[in-house]
Amino acid sequence: MIPFNMLVVVCLVYVGMLFLVAFGAEKRAEQGKLGWLRSPMVYTLSLSIYCTAWTFYGAVGYAARSGLEFVTIYLGPTLVLVGWWWVLRKLVRIGRAQRITSIADLISSRYGKSNLLGIIVTVMAVIGTTPYIALQLQSVTLSFAVFASETPEGWALPDLNSTAFWVAVGLAIFTIVFGTRNLDANERHHGVVTAIALEAIVKLVALLAVGIFVVWGVAQGPSDILARIDASPIAKWQLNSGRWATLLFLSAAAFICLPRMFQVLVVENSDERHVATASWAFPIYLFFMSLFVVPIAVVGLSVLPEGSNPDLYVLTVPLLFDRDGLAMLSFLGGFSSATSMVIMAAIALSTMVSNHIVMPIWLNMRQDGATMSGDVRGVVLLSRRFSIGAILALGYLYYRFSRDGEALAAIGLISFTGVVQVLPALIGGMFWRGATRAGAAMGLILGFTVWAYTMFLPSFGESVVLSASVLAEGPFGIGWLRPQALFGIEGMDPLVHAVFWSITLNTIVFVAGSLASFPGPLERLQGAQFVNIFEHSVSARGWSGGMAEAEDLLVMAQRILGPDEAQALFQAESRSQGQHGYLPDITPDFVEQLERELTGSVGAATAHAMVGQIIGGSSVSVEDLLAVADETAQMLEYSSQLEQKSSELTRTARQLREANEKLTELSVQKDAFLSQISHELRTPMTSIRAFSEILMDGNNLPESELNRYSSIIHDETIRLTRLLDDLLDLSVLENGQVSLNYQHGNLHEILERAVSSARSIDAEPGFVIRRDTQAENIDLVTDTDRLRQVFINLISNARKYCDADAPELRISVRLRGENVQIDFVDNGSGIPKKSQNLIFEKFSRLSDQAAAGGAGLGLAICREIVSKLMGQIAYLPGQGGGAFRVAIPLKSPRGKAAE
Amino acid sequence: MKPLRPVFLARQGYRRRRVMDAARALPVLGAFLVLIPLLWSGEDGGDAATRVGVVYLFMIWAGLIVSAGWLARYLDGHVDEAPESRDEGPRE
Numbered sequence: 001m002i003p004f005n006m007l008v009v010v011c012l013v014y015v016g017m018l019f020l021v022a023f024g025a026e027k028r029a030e031q032g033k034l035g036w037l038r039s040p041m042v043y044t045l046s047l048s049i050y051c052t053a054w055t056f057y058g059a060v061g062y063a064a065r066s067g068l069e070f071v072t073i074y075l076g077p078t079l080v081l082v083g084w085w086w087v088l089r090k091l092v093r094i095g096r097a098q099r100i101t102s103i104a105d106l107i108s109s110r111y112g113k114s115n116l117l118g119i120i121v122t123v124m125a126v127i128g129t130t131p132y133i134a135l136q137l138q139s140v141t142l143s144f145a146v147f148a149s150e151t152p153e154g155w156a157l158p159d160l161n162s163t164a165f166w167v168a169v170g171l172a173i174f175t176i177v178f179g180t181r182n183l184d185a186n187e188r189h190h191g192v193v194t195a196i197a198l199e200a201i202v203k204l205v206a207l208l209a210v211g212i213f214v215v216w217g218v219a220q221g222p223s224d225i226l227a228r229i230d231a232s233p234i235a236k237w238q239l240n241s242g243r244w245a246t247l248l249f250l251s252a253a254a255f256i257c258l259p260r261m262f263q264v265l266v267v268e269n270s271d272e273r274h275v276a277t278a279s280w281a282f283p284i285y286l287f288f289m290s291l292f293v294v295p296i297a298v299v300g301l302s303v304l305p306e307g308s309n310p311d312l313y314v315l316t317v318p319l320l321f322d323r324d325g326l327a328m329l330s331f332l333g334g335f336s337s338a339t340s341m342v343i344m345a346a347i348a349l350s351t352m353v354s355n356h357i358v359m360p361i362w363l364n365m366r367q368d369g370a371t372m373s374g375d376v377r378g379v380v381l382l383s384r385r386f387s388i389g390a391i392l393a394l395g396y397l398y399y400r401f402s403r404d405g406e407a408l409a410a411i412g413l414i415s416f417t418g419v420v421q422v423l424p425a426l427i428g429g430m431f432w433r434g435a436t437r438a439g440a441a442m443g444l445i446l447g448f449t450v451w452a453y454t455m456f457l458p459s460f461g462e463s464v465v466l467s468a469s470v471l472a473e474g475p476f477g478i479g480w481l482r483p484q485a486l487f488g489i490e491g492m493d494p495l496v497h498a499v500f501w502s503i504t505l506n507t508i509v510f511v512a513g514s515l516a517s518f519p520g521p522l523e524r525l526q527g528a529q530f531v532n533i534f535e536h537s538v539s540a541r542g543w544s545g546g547m548a549e550a551e552d553l554l555v556m557a558q559r560i561l562g563p564d565e566a567q568a569l570f571q572a573e574s575r576s577q578g579q580h581g582y583l584p585d586i587t588p589d590f591v592e593q594l595e596r597e598l599t600g601s602v603g604a605a606t607a608h609a610m611v612g613q614i615i616g617g618s619s620v621s622v623e624d625l626l627a628v629a630d631e632t633a634q635m636l637e638y639s640s641q642l643e644q645k646s647s648e649l650t651r652t653a654r655q656l657r658e659a660n661e662k663l664t665e666l667s668v669q670k671d672a673f674l675s676q677i678s679h680e681l682r683t684p685m686t687s688i689r690a691f692s693e694i695l696m697d698g699n700n701l702p703e704s705e706l707n708r709y710s711s712i713i714h715d716e717t718i719r720l721t722r723l724l725d726d727l728l729d730l731s732v733l734e735n736g737q738v739s740l741n742y743q744h745g746n747l748h749e750i751l752e753r754a755v756s757s758a759r760s761i762d763a764e765p766g767f768v769i770r771r772d773t774q775a776e777n778i779d780l781v782t783d784t785d786r787l788r789q790v791f792i793n794l795i796s797n798a799r800k801y802c803d804a805d806a807p808e809l810r811i812s813v814r815l816r817g818e819n820v821q822i823d824f825v826d827n828g829s830g831i832p833k834k835s836q837n838l839i840f841e842k843f844s845r846l847s848d849q850a851a852a853g854g855a856g857l858g859l860a861i862c863r864e865i866v867s868k869l870m871g872q873i874a875y876l877p878g879q880g881g882g883a884f885r886v887a888i889p890l891k892s893p894r895g896k897a898a899e
Numbered sequence: 900m901k902p903l904r905p906v907f908l909a910r911q912g913y914r915r916r917r918v919m920d921a922a923r924a925l926p927v928l929g930a931f932l933v934l935i936p937l938l939w940s941g942e943d944g945g946d947a948a949t950r951v952g953v954v955y956l957f958m959i960w961a962g963l964i965v966s967a968g969w970l971a972r973y974l975d976g977h978v979d980e981a982p983e984s985r986d987e988g989p990r991e
Binding site: 067068071075078079080081082083084085086226229230232234235236237239241244245248273276277279280283284287291294 | 919922923925926927929930933934936937939948949950951952953956957960961963964965966967968970971974975
């Protein structure tokens with residue numbers, strides 16, 4: 001027989017081995033030799049924390065009491081795993097993409113990083129899990145007690161409570177040492193996970209060993225076992241359809257919703273492909289875990305005396321046949337089942353408590369918030385360690401005060417039903433974008449309330465929390481509110497009743513609340529992220545950014561991620577922005593990435609709040625939302641800006657080209673002008689030189705010849721002078737240096753003087769000028785001398801070029817509003833159409849016909865003068881001869897100023 | 900077990916999507932099979948023996964495991980793909 005001391009020694013050795021394995025795994029991980037630590041097999045084995053001591057011991061008891069019903073607890077998870085393509089794949093992807101730290105974090109993150117939901121789920125998880133931890137402690141102490149009572153020496157187990165206490169303390173130490181080594185959830189707890197994988201093997205081997213012993217050692221092989229089943233009290237399968245379906249649903253849902261399962265399934269997952277492996281490998285594990293349950297139960301029922309606890313058949317059957325080693329192995333299997341569950345549950349719950357309850361309170365208490373100095377990591381880790389201690393203490397207390405409770409399985413199912421209340425919000429959040437925070441909160445609270453009222457509180461027994469009268473007649477005698485017969489529906493199994501009503505009401509309120517409420521911007525962003533996780537691999541942007549100081553962010557990040565990591569992160573970002581040093585520009589992308597990093601350590605809601613404290617406005621504006629929702633709009637805007645710029649450039653280039661053409665043209669004009677002017681100057685010069693040479697040589701010339709030659713020289717000199725005068729005049733006019741002398745005048749007088757001047761220059765008797773003196777009588781303010789110059793030019797032009805036999809010029813005057821029009825129309829052949837554009841250019845003479853007339857500067861001078869007088873001069877086609885129209889204002893603007 | 904290597908890539912993509920459909924259908928089939936025993940109790944439990952139940956349940960359990968294993972091996976490389984993926988290109 002096994003003495004108590006030896007049992008304790010074996011336990012301590014086993015625990016020591018766990019410490020060593022965990023320590024070794026951590027060392028390997030630190031050195032980067034992850035290797036098999038991240039293999040799909042370790043992942044699959046770590047899922048085995050689903051099989052707790054309740055499973056290890058309780059399944060056999062369950063089978064002994066109600067036959068095959070126990071198998072639903074394993075079939076539910078099998079269906080979930082087999083259907084990984086539906087739910088688990090998406091869940092793991094979301095968990096990794098959003099760096100989820102716990103199931104409370106997932107719910108909080110999905111519904112707009114709401115800390116309210118985080119708190120609700122955390123509280124629910126703590127309340128739902130505490131009885132379960134108590135259950136593990138109970139199973140360990142019970143198994144100790146088995147050995148105590150079996151020993152003939154009768155070593156008394158003096159105090160079961162102290163056993164439970166020391167087990168709890170040991171578990172707390174292990175969990176604190178290996179479960180709070182680092183903060184970042186994505187740096188996995190390699191030590192813990194490896195130890196749990198080892199424990200998974202231990203419990204499977206233990207159960208298989210007992211099973212094989214029972215089938216081939218006690219009975220004579222499988223056929224004998226089948227015969228024994230037929231002969232046993234559970235030969236008839238009394239299938240309760242309601243319970244069968246309910247338990248399948250419950251276990252399937254709990255497999256996802258249990259905080260510890262979520263921890264190993266999603267948070268500790270290092271590779272999404274591992275889920276594919278686990279989809280068949282873990283059902284195999286479950287298959288073998290349950291394969292021998294019925295045989296052990298049947299054999300136990302037949303060989304052990306009536307009244308012995310069927311929950312402990314796994315231990316008592318080997319002991320009955322004096323197989324101490326096997327019993328010891330079985331004991332270790334149960335022990336490891338209990339410890340692995342407690343460790344994982346404590347890690348998961350402490351993460352939730354510290355991220356959703358302690359940190360927000362702590363942040364609120366500090367007025368300076370996230371920007372103050374000091375290492376937040378220490379605070380977070382400390383709060384986690386305290387949470388672990390507190391959770392185990394709660395479990396121990398629960399154990400102390402409800403030790404004489406029901407059979408193991410009942411507590412397990414109560415716990416399952418409690419945590420499964422998260423399911424509607426979880427599944428709804430993953431597959432329905434319309435799910436809102438308000439709906440989720442209402443559903444969770446109502447479901448949890450119904451669970452507590454119909455299942456949790458009555459489980460303490462009559463008159464403990466709920467009085468017997470409330471149980472029998474309902475509160476205040478309201479019959480339809482009886483805890484185990486809501487709405488007057490009696491006769492349902494209490495479990496089915498509680499699950500049915502809590503989940504149904506939860507779901508209805510969740511859906512109705514979601515339909516009726518309106519989600520905030522961040523909620524909608526996150527909703528789209530979660531539901532369309534496979535389409536959006538990039539995250540939506542939550543920060544408008546720009547306001548934060550990089551240094552503040554670095555200070556905060558250092559305190560959560562640790563100085564080295566934070567600096568590396570900032571430096572990498574700064575380098576990717578093409579800068580030096582540690583302080584990058586605060587882009588929305590960077591803030592987003594930083595928040596994601598922090599989320600891995602302190603949870604989405606806390607990280608969001610901390611970044612929000614530094615950034616300022618933590619809310620998402622509609623503009624941000626629009627910008628995020630439709631980045632293509634930004635691209636379009638950008639490209640249209642580019643287009644605008646490019647068309648602007650095209651315009652500028654065209655203007656430049658035009659300017660260049662004009663310059664080229666001007667240069668050509670200048671060349672032409674120079675050659676023209678030299679030609680114009682040379683012609684009179686040539687004749688002056690020729691005649692002056694004649695005068696010099698010939699002294700014998702007659703008087704008349706002398707007179708003729710000298711008069712030619714004189715004429716040519718006058719012509720030269722006039723040309724030079726004209727040139728000077730034009731140059732002055734063109735350079736704008738001319739000063740106009742405005743004065744009052746009468747058009748008639750101006751014309752009169754112009755006509756007489758023109759006659760005096762070169763009189764031509766046949767030339768008739770027709771005028772309308774009545775119409776000419778117009779007063780105007782202008783530079784009368786300049787205007788007369790224009791008129792003289794026009795009149796003498798007409799006289800020179802009019803080729804009619806009886807040349808005549810008609811001068812007509814008309815008032816046109818503020819302007820007066822003076823038309824000069826002769827009866828010659830006019831100017832051909834192709835030349836009409838050229839006549840106002842310098843030196844443009846249409847023919848040599850009257851070469852002596854002038855240098856071709858007259859009309860150019862006219863145009864300059866008229867434009868200086870704010871008027872216009874134009875050739876007027878279609879008048880039956882050459883026709884010019886001069887239009888000048890009656891009162892020029894400058895004239896008004898002069899008045 | 901291993902399907903013949905398809906000649907055309909389009910066919911490969913088609914086959915992959917059908918395997919995804921199968922992966923979705925498998926849990927439904929499993930749930931249906933697991934709920935079948937509910938029909939047996941209609942006979943007042945007279946013939947519904949535990950040994951029959953044990954054999955039946957463990958048989959379908961093994962069947963589910965084998966099917967899931969086959970599907971998982973096929974889908975292992977395609978975890979990243981969206982179910983609606985239009986990508987017809989070779990993956991292996």
